[in-house]
Structures are given as structure tokens and as C-alpha cells.
Amino acid sequence: MRRFVSGLALLLAFLAGTAALTSYVADQLLLDQSRAGELLGRALGQDDLRQELLTRAVPGYDRLPAAVRSRVDAAADSPATRKALESVQVGADGSVSLSGLRSQVVRELRANGQSAIAGRVAGATGSAEVSVPSRYLDRLTEARDLSHRIWTVGGLVAGALLLVALVVSPRLRTVRSVGITVLLACGASALLFRLLPSVVRSASNDPLVVAGAEVLRSEWSGVVSTLLPVAVVGAALIVIGLFGGRSRR
Structure with a gap:
């Protein structure tokens, strides 16, 4: 039962974390006032x-x-x-x-x-x-507010779910699973940004939407650098899980 609850918490954390990371990167690279x-x-x-x-x-x-x-x-x-x-x-x-x-x-x-x-x-x-x-400014303002809410709430939810997984199943294997979940969320977010410009350009002719897709296409290195610190945390958790497991043997 504990393993099931822990696994479910990790799955939900992956979904919430992917949404939070994607919104955060968009907020920083696309929707920022500057x-x-x-x-x-x-x-x-x-x-x-x-x-x-x-x-x-x-x-x-x-x-x-x-x-x-x-x-x-x-x-x-x-x-x-x-x-x-x-x-x-x-x-x-x-x-x-x-x-x-x-x-x-x-x-x-x-x-x-x-x-x-x-x-x-x-x-x-x-x-x-x-x-x-005004219609362009209103759209930008609404998108900025929505992305901010998603990454703040999504980040808190993902963090809480990861903590639940660790509390329910306090083992080094769970620590490793948490790290893998964090890395997968980073990878999923990066993949979304890689695919999104092509999808958006084929689905919309709105000037700001098309412009946003072009900005994202040219900011791939920015996407990677923004996600990198979170990915490093995930990798560190995996190493801790692996190293700790070997030392106990």
C-alpha cells in the first residue's frame, strides 16, 4: 500500500512539476515585462x-x-x-x-x-x-498572470507530493525515484518547448502567438539554462540514492 501511495504521489508530482516548470520558463523567457x-x-x-x-x-x-x-x-x-x-x-x-x-x-x-x-x-x-x-496588452497581461499562478501553485503542489512520497516510503530508493521524477519533469518541459513552436505556427495566425513561437524557437539555449538548476537537483538526488544504497551494503 505504501509503495502504491508513493508511486501515485510521484506520478502526480511529475505532472504538476512539468506544468510548473513549463509555466516558469515561459514566464521568464516569453512573458516577462522586459x-x-x-x-x-x-x-x-x-x-x-x-x-x-x-x-x-x-x-x-x-x-x-x-x-x-x-x-x-x-x-x-x-x-x-x-x-x-x-x-x-x-x-x-x-x-x-x-x-x-x-x-x-x-x-x-x-x-x-x-x-x-x-x-x-x-x-x-x-x-x-x-x-x-489594448487587445494585445490584455492578452499579454492575462497570459503573464496565468503562468505565474500555474508555476507558483504547481511548484508548491509538486514539492508537497514529493515530500509525501518520501514520508510514506522513507527509503533511499524513494530518494532516487524523486530525483528521476524531477529529471523527467525537466525533460518533458524541454520537449514541450522544442515541439511547441512548430505546433503553434501551424495552428494559429495570431500575431502575438506566432511571435511568441518565434521567440521560443530562438531561445532554446535559454530554456535549457533555466531548467538546468532543477535538473542538477534531480541528478543530485539520484546520486544520493545510488551512493547511499551502496554504502549500506
């Missing part, structure tokens, strides 16, 4: 969001002739412009300065021989202090 600019920069390639941001960054953008607007769009979609947008900081209230985006668009236009259009954009009046479209 990464909002990077998400917007990645999403700039999506027509809908690009037009919304340029309408805010370039007063009168929506009234530009179609030929002029297409050149501004092309300049905004350049790697250098996306990089400029990635560096912006989004405040808690959604305010963000897009002056860097406007300036980079002007530079890209001039570099491509579009000085007249560049002058028109540079001379646009109006503040570049704007707000991120």
Missing part, C-alpha cells in the same frame, strides 16, 4: 499589427497614398527596424515610446533611396508616446 518589446518586434511582420503600430508611430500613416504606405511598410518590415522595436520598454499601463520605430523607418527609407518619403515621415507631427493596442 520582453514585451521583443514580442512586438517579432510580430511586426504580421500585417495587422504592423499597421496598428505604424498608425501610432507615424501620424497620418493611414492617410498616406497606397504606394507611399507600401514603401513605409517595407521599411518597417526590415530586420533593423524590427530590432529597434525589440528594444522598446512597455510600461505596466501599456505606454511605449515608438519614436525609435519612426526613426528607424526614416533611416531605412533614406538608405533605399526614398528620401522624399523619409522626409514626409520624419516631419510628421504628433507624439510617438502611444499605447500598445
Whole structure:
């Protein structure tokens, strides 16, 4: 009976731990407030969001002739412009300065021989202090709050279940099993992040969702480094279980 209870606790701990670790990594690498600019920069390639941001960054953008607007769009979609947008900081209230985006668009236009259009954009009046479209900000805020709840509650539940397994079956074999459970949770979380970008890109065309998938794809080393300390703890528990078992013999 004790072995069954211990095994069930370890199984539930694996599930809770995987959810907690996955949410924690997403919270750190994707949903952190400081990464909002990077998400917007990645999403700039999506027509809908690009037009919304340029309408805010370039007063009168929506009234530009179609030929002029297409050149501004092309300049905004350049790697250098996306990089400029990635560096912006989004405040808690959604305010963000897009002056860097406007300036980079002007530079890209001039570099491509579009000085007249560049002058028109540079001379646009109006503040570049704007707000991120509310539906995107709300979605980011909700995702950030949800991920925080999952990793905090999931981590506490996983820790409690691992403790239950050790109390019910206080043996070195259980210590080793706890370590294996921790490692498996890390592996499952890493696998999810490895597969998720491809799945997301094929299942959704939402600008922020697609941008998030691209960020995760480029942050694989960050995923590994974030999970590494937990994996080291799991490996240490396995070694303790093995070493202790041999010393008792």
C-alpha cells in the first residue's frame, strides 16, 4: 500500500512539476515585462499589427497614398527596424515610446533611396508616446498572470507530493525515484518547448502567438539554462540514492 501511495504521489508530482516548470520558463523567457518589446518586434511582420503600430508611430500613416504606405511598410518590415522595436520598454499601463520605430523607418527609407518619403515621415507631427493596442496588452497581461499562478501553485503542489512520497516510503530508493521524477519533469518541459513552436505556427495566425513561437524557437539555449538548476537537483538526488544504497551494503 505504501509503495502504491508513493508511486501515485510521484506520478502526480511529475505532472504538476512539468506544468510548473513549463509555466516558469515561459514566464521568464516569453512573458516577462522586459520582453514585451521583443514580442512586438517579432510580430511586426504580421500585417495587422504592423499597421496598428505604424498608425501610432507615424501620424497620418493611414492617410498616406497606397504606394507611399507600401514603401513605409517595407521599411518597417526590415530586420533593423524590427530590432529597434525589440528594444522598446512597455510600461505596466501599456505606454511605449515608438519614436525609435519612426526613426528607424526614416533611416531605412533614406538608405533605399526614398528620401522624399523619409522626409514626409520624419516631419510628421504628433507624439510617438502611444499605447500598445489594448487587445494585445490584455492578452499579454492575462497570459503573464496565468503562468505565474500555474508555476507558483504547481511548484508548491509538486514539492508537497514529493515530500509525501518520501514520508510514506522513507527509503533511499524513494530518494532516487524523486530525483528521476524531477529529471523527467525537466525533460518533458524541454520537449514541450522544442515541439511547441512548430505546433503553434501551424495552428494559429495570431500575431502575438506566432511571435511568441518565434521567440521560443530562438531561445532554446535559454530554456535549457533555466531548467538546468532543477535538473542538477534531480541528478543530485539520484546520486544520493545510488551512493547511499551502496554504502549500506
